[in-house]
Amino acid sequence: MENNAKPKLLLVEDDDEIRTQMRWALTGEYDPILVGDRAAAIAAFRLHRPAVVLLDLGLPPEPASPKEGLATLAELLAIDSDAKVVIVSGQGEKTNALQAVGLGAYDFFTKPVEMEELKFLLKRCYQIADLEREYQRVQSLLATETFEDLVxxxxxxxxxxxxxxxxxxxxxxxxxxxxxxxxxxxxxxxxxxxxxxxxxxxxxxxxxxxxxxxxxxxxxxxxxxxxxxxxxxxxxxxxxxxxxxxxxxxxxxxxxxxxxxxxxxxxxxxxxxxxxxxxxxxxxxxxxxxxxxxxxxxxxxxxxxxxxxxxxxxxxxxxALRERDDDTVLLAKTFLQRFGTENRRTGMSFTPEAIRALREHPWPGNVRELQNRVRRAVIMADGKRIGASDLELAADLGTAARTTLREARERVEKELVTDALRRNGGKISGAAADLGVSRPTLYELMDKFGLQKTE
Ligand SMILES: Nc1ncnc2c1ncn2[C@@H]1O[C@H](COP(=O)(O)OP(=O)(O)OP(=O)(O)O)[C@@H](O)[C@H]1O
Ligand SMILES: [Mg+2]
The missing domain is CATH 3.40.50.300 (P-loop containing nucleotide triphosphate hydrolases)
Incomplete structure (x- = not known):
């Protein structure tokens, strides 16, 4: 197997016997980098950026004291405060290990090393490191996708x-x-x-x-x-x-x-x-x-x-929203999260069919219309999954594929406007509110489609 594909693990240990034992046991799942003192540990950490470090506290030049180990820990965390440093300490050194945890070590392990337990602990460390990295990736993505509340x-x-x-x-x-x-x-x-x-x-x-x-x-x-x-x-x-x-x-x-x-x-x-x-x-x-x-x-x-x-x-x-590509789905998800929280209905999501409908709808009322549809869907949906019908969107435009985008858009717009007017008995203000557009816009749409004003 290609070694590069395995997660990197930095082992800071000066005892040759333990190094050999660990290399044997861990090489199958990890790509171990072995070093024996503080300087080498810092250099290797900077170079390889492993998510997890196994650190022996008793390092040269004073292997009997935890001083070097604790200094190494502090330096590692100064470089990357998210690094998961697991302390390996001797039997009588539990206080030192606890002190290390107080300083930011993730966990500790006492010698003699029980390999299966150590592997289990390492697995959890990597899982948590992965989750944290994913969370940060999403956060930074969101940060670039919103500006003063504008998504x-x-x-x-x-x-x-x-x-x-x-x-x-x-x-x-x-x-x-x-x-x-x-x-x-x-x-x-x-x-x-x-x-x-x-x-x-x-x-x-x-x-x-x-x-x-x-x-x-x-x-x-x-x-x-x-x-x-x-x-x-x-x-x-x-x-x-x-x-x-x-x-x-x-x-x-x-x-x-x-x-x-x-x-x-x-x-x-x-x-x-x-x-x-x-x-x-x-x-x-x-x-x-x-x-x-x-x-x-x-x-x-x-x-x-x-x-x-x-x-x-x-x-x-x-x-216009229809000119913003993926923003429609991004905005829909943002609103879903916001209104879900407001209505104490968390964990809601869109079905693939709803996502398709969101992408295809022409959005004459733009972001306001999208916001209104998601707000209503959060309240009306039976379960946690929001479908196209909860958004009151057509799941399938049928013949739309053979017509041009403009024709399809106009047909849907006309249908929506006619519908809203009928539901509101021809009242402009009610229909405009339903559609999430202003009155002047509704008048414009009615003009365009030759619909009668009854108000
Ligand atoms: N990029 C965006 N991200 C998040 N929310 C948005 C975004 N654009 C608009 N909204 C929301 O959509 C709604 C309509 O926005 P706003 O009132 O600013 O639009 P407008 O262009 O002034 O509309 P109108 O022409 O109807 O007056 C508001 O509730 C606003 O919070
Ligand atoms: Mg406005």
């Missing part, structure tokens, strides 16, 4: 993480583009948390959720008596975010007159409250996001080009 392993998301790192250190405005549910708000928060402004407020405002006539006072604030109902002076969101970050969500929905005012604020860093006469200086960083096609909006005159270019100095384009 993403593929090159596209790694590129986004790079952009976030870079822009966080500046005060320049950032424009985040991406379909509904791709993580735009999470990205904005990550930029804030990574910036020097992190201890100041992060203020989010959804521009599409505020009635047009209120948006100006919401953003810029108002003076007392500036309009009916303005009973007291009120600071706007831009001022509330002083020193921090203002997240302008759905920036594409801001009415044109307000766009002019936003542009002025971005250029001059001054604002005027509604009904106010004085200019107020503000130090607020703006991060904006939209899932709308701003180029189209500029073409039809509903979004100002000058504002776009001011905002879009730095753009972050979040890819």
């Amino acid at each position: 993403g392993s593929g090159p596209r998301m790694q590129h986004c993480f790079d952009s976030i790192r870079k822009v966080a250190t500046t005060d320049a405005p950032v424009l985040i583009l991406g379909e509904s549910g791709t993580g735009k708000e999470m990205t904005a928060r990550a930029i804030h948390r990574r910036s020097a402004r992190k201890d100041q407020p992060f203020v989010a405002i959804n521009c599409s959720a505020i009635p047009e006539n209120l948006i100006e006072s919401e953003l810029f604030g108002h003076e007392k008596g500036s309009f009916t109902g303005a009973h007291a002076l009120r600071k706007g969101r831009i001022e509330s975010a002083e020193g921090g970050t203002l997240f302008l969500d759905e920036i594409g929905e801001v009415p044109l007159p307000i766009q002019v005012k936003l542009l002025r604020f971005l250029q001059e860093h001054y604002i005027e409250r509604v009904g106010g006469r004085q200019e107020i200086s503000v130090n607020t960083r703006v991060v904006a996001a939209t899932n709308a096609d701003l180029k189209k909006k500029m073409a039809d005159g509903s979004f100002r080009e000058d504002l776009f270019y001011r905002l879009a100095v730095i753009q972050i384009n979040l890819p």
Whole structure:
């Protein structure tokens, strides 16, 4: 058998008789490296990096004292604190062996060496060392696949993480583009948390959720008596975010007159409250996001080009989930673990059929839809295995193989949208929530498929 395939075992022992005995007994299962003193032990350890070391405490130049052995132990552990060092000690030296365990040795063994017992102990050491190495591998993998709570392993998301790192250190405005549910708000928060402004407020405002006539006072604030109902002076969101970050969500929905005012604020860093006469200086960083096609909006005159270019100095384009390859499964597993723990249902996993369905689904609602499906499945699944049906995904697209990916995707999208509308009696908000998409996205999808609005 090829010696290289066997796990390496470092034997630090100065007694020739025991060395010979051990070599005989252990060569079958291990690749033993024999050394007789501290210097040789350290050199061999650095070179071979064995997971396990058998260490005799009584080493030259003072074989009668545990001093050299303990010093060797300390040096080995300083090089690799995970090394499993097993102490071999004489009958009357149990206190020394215990002291060694106190210093970080994994276990001890008394002479005369009983080979079967020693083999058993060694086997366990290697098993544990393997488990630890595997755990560390997974941990470091996870560390590179998450960034500020954002999960993403593929090159596209790694590129986004790079952009976030870079822009966080500046005060320049950032424009985040991406379909509904791709993580735009999470990205904005990550930029804030990574910036020097992190201890100041992060203020989010959804521009599409505020009635047009209120948006100006919401953003810029108002003076007392500036309009009916303005009973007291009120600071706007831009001022509330002083020193921090203002997240302008759905920036594409801001009415044109307000766009002019936003542009002025971005250029001059001054604002005027509604009904106010004085200019107020503000130090607020703006991060904006939209899932709308701003180029189209500029073409039809509903979004100002000058504002776009001011905002879009730095753009972050979040890819749709279907463009992220293996991230879908990685995200699904992350959510499964999180919701499993939250619901006290641990140890859950996906069936192979569910994994296939996750990969094939077009994810019109992106990460938000995935999160919702996994959350529901954790609650609804009968056992610990989550199948495609628990995720309410089609197990098999049937004829999909012969159609193009786009056709298949559109067919499934249309089916899902039609279904959700039917279930909700045509109510847009309910159907949008079911699908995990925003109302504007649902309207877009309905337009695309020529579905009637009944609301
Ligand atoms: N990369 C990611 N890793 C982990 N969770 C994510 C990731 N991207 C998004 N999420 C989660 O998905 C959900 C949607 O994310 P977020 O609200 O940031 O998206 P959005 O683009 O702002 O969506 P919308 O357009 O609907 O407003 C959130 O619950 C968020 O925590
Ligand atoms: Mg959002």
